[in-house]
Amino acid sequence: MLKALASQFRTLWTILQHSFTKAETVQYPEQQPYLAPRYRGRIVLTKDPDGEERCVACNLCAVACPVDCIALQQGVKEDGRWYPEFFRINFSRCILCGMCEEACPTYAIQLTPDFEMCEYDRKNMVYEKEHLQIEGTGKYHDYNFYRVSGLAITGKDKGQAQNEAEPVDVKSLLP
């Protein structure tokens, strides 16, 4: 009983000591908090070092998305590259979990340290491809999907990618 009372008084004393500690609060609009480069904020679509869009419209991000906020349509260019005909992210649904970034095989979709996307109209939260696409390469500067993948496009046939062996004629391996 007395021990319990003493504990209450010790609580009060501890809290009284906090009169002299500094507030933890970050005064947000005036005082910007530090956001790490890998902070998961607004989603962007990046381009490869050659300035071509990285997205190959594989739909993996749309599948990985737990809230189904990504919609896209695949198209094929004349040179054999795949690209999204449209790419739409509904940021009023997006929970900025980063699953899309993890699922992306081409580093096309990336999350950035920006979260200030408030809008007065909900419709404005739907970002189309032209809003998402940026000119740079994002976090991965040298990566170019078509240079390492085996897909044949104009100017690069099968077996010509980096670290790729020439295709083997399987019939020549027969016993």
Add this chain to the structure above:
Amino acid sequence: MSELGTITFGLFIIVAAVGGAAVLTWFERRLLGVWQDRYGPNRLGPLGVYQVAADMLKLLTKDDWVPPFADRPVFVFAPTAIVVAMLLGFAVVPFSPDLYLLDINIGLLFFLGMTSLAVYAVLLGGLASNNKYALLGGLRSAAQMVSYEVFMGLSLMGVVMLTGSFSLRAIVEAQRDLWYCIPQFLGLFTFIIAGVAESHRLPFDLPEAEHELTAGFHTEYGGMKFAMFMLGEYLGLILISCMITTLFFGGWLGPWLPPVVWFCLKVFIIICFFILLRAGIPRPRYDQLMTLGWKIMLPLTLFNLLITGAIALWLEG
């Protein structure tokens, strides 16, 4: 004082108490912020003091809504009752040797009566809301207040015994040599706890207990009627602080400074202490509250009474 002077002073006390309670809403939030390592409202005006005006403006412009299932007359009456009862309690507070409204020989009893009336407001508010949470809050507050009322009165009897009077001015005058907080420290301890329970502030705010009863007895209240309940709560806080000052800390007594300043200073410090209690102590469970009241506090007050009585008799020879 002349009749006109008394009326003017009465009106002044009402305005000062209500204004004080309004500023206290802001001050409490700031002080809680300091103790919890944050800022609290600091955006509007210097140190955020205009927050009071903003809050009032917001509450005044809210829809004055009475739920269709509520008992309308009682529902409207309840918030008024608490403010009126608390304001009446201020009538007997002696602010300085010359500044007081009433100096009646039952001043202390009058104060106890007025704070007890406040339980009706909570009870009626809970009952008239016709809502389960509100009813539970009302029930709790009734039980809590009745339990704590018992030893609230008894804890002050030691002071009365030492003074030999119920008049608050006489009690202050009797503390010229020694404040009653020293010979009556048990009385002070129990009275503070009873006072917190009586003004149902944290940690004894079980009638509202927002984590279990949404908002308790004022669940259905909104706008100005809700504001009246809050006003009543803060008025109760100021009144209890005034009473503790008067009864245990020598009221207006003190060197150098004018008596009113001393009085206000002591009240201010005690209010800060109440806010510290709110910042520090968690809310007890309901049965713990009842156990504390009946099994610990009541025997403790009776013990205090016994000792005080014995010493008073012994001193008389």
